[in-house]
Amino acid sequence: MKKRIILTISLISMIVLLAGCSQIKQPITAESTGPWNEYIVYPLSLFITKVADALGGNYGLSIIIVTLIIRLxxxxxxxxxxxxxKSMQALQPEMQELKKKYSSKDAxxxxxxxxxxMALFQKHGVNPLAGCFPLIIQMPILIGFYHAISRTREIAHHSFLWFNLGxxxxxxxxxIVAGITTFIQQKMSMAGSPQQNPQMAMMLWIMPIMIVVFAINFPAALSLYWVVGNLFMIAQTYFIKGPELKQAKSAGGAKK
Structure with a gap:
């Protein structure tokens, strides 16, 4: 069941991403057509532009503020x-017992x-799909914001701090900061987990490296978006998983 859920989310995310990939190099304007452009990318692009106008044309600060607003x-x-x-994680021992009890592969x-x-889920009031729907809703917004930054041509003509956004x-x-913050955010997210499979441990290192490679080749505006988003996620994870992070740190110190 878990594999099917992950596959479904991946498929939906891929469809959403590909829906806009064919137009990634086309500027986003009020004349851009298609649901993806009209209802997601252009409104986000307009939001960035309006905030920048209110800040005296500072598109770098606008990207930071809009990123924080969207994350909030x-x-x-x-x-x-x-x-x-967490609810699904708490039920893992009981689910493993059920798998041992019904280990036969017959239908x-x-x-x-x-x-x-399913009876176990109902008993504890857990919906196995509850964690998927928020992710499905988030993905179009975050990917749309990525497209809005890439396709808003006004951004490319402005600078921020020491770099040109374009x-x-x-x-x-x-x-480098994007890669480091990606690593920290993932490490914090994995803290407190009862078990870590090799794939997750591998992704802890692969994702930051991929982000660094992409950020080196992409406009600085996107790198700025990644850094701000990662810093927000680090703060969010700290406040939500604070006790688990302290326990994981204590356990690590005890092992030493």
Whole structure:
């Protein structure tokens, strides 16, 4: 069931991403057509532009503010997703017992396993899909914001701090910070988990490296977006998972 859920989310995310990839190099304007452009990318692009106008044309500061506003807007969804994940995690021992009890692969036994598993969910008031819906809602917004930054041509003609928003950071500071913050955020998210499979441990290192490579080649505006988003996620994870992080740190110190 879990694999099917993950596959469904991945498929939906891929469809949403591909829906806009064909137009990634086309400027986003009020004349841009299609639901993806009209209802997601252009409104976000307009939001960035209006905030920049209010700040005297400072598009770098506008990207920071809009990123924080969007992250705050989807924060309730993130909290719901985390709580659902914790609930499912708490049921893992009982689910493992059910799998041992109904270990036979015949259809009747597997059907009984599904029934018992659903009964377990109902008993504890857990919906296995509850953690998926917030993710499905978040993905179009975050991908749309990525497209809005990439396709809003006004952004490329402005600078912020030491870099031009339309080209990569000449000193590679933003890409490195993006990679470091990605690593920290993922490490904090994994803290307190009862078990870590090799794939997750591998992604802890692969994702930051990929982010650095992408950030080196992408406009600095996108790197700025990644850094701000990562810093928000780090703060969010700290406040939501504070006790778990302290326990994980204590356990690590005890092992030493």
């Amino acid at each position: 807007a989807i924060l309730p969804l993130m909290i719901k997703q985390i709580r659902s994940s 009747a036994t597997q059907q009984k396993l599904q029934q018992e598993t 080209v990569h950071d000449p000193y590679y500071i933003l890409p």
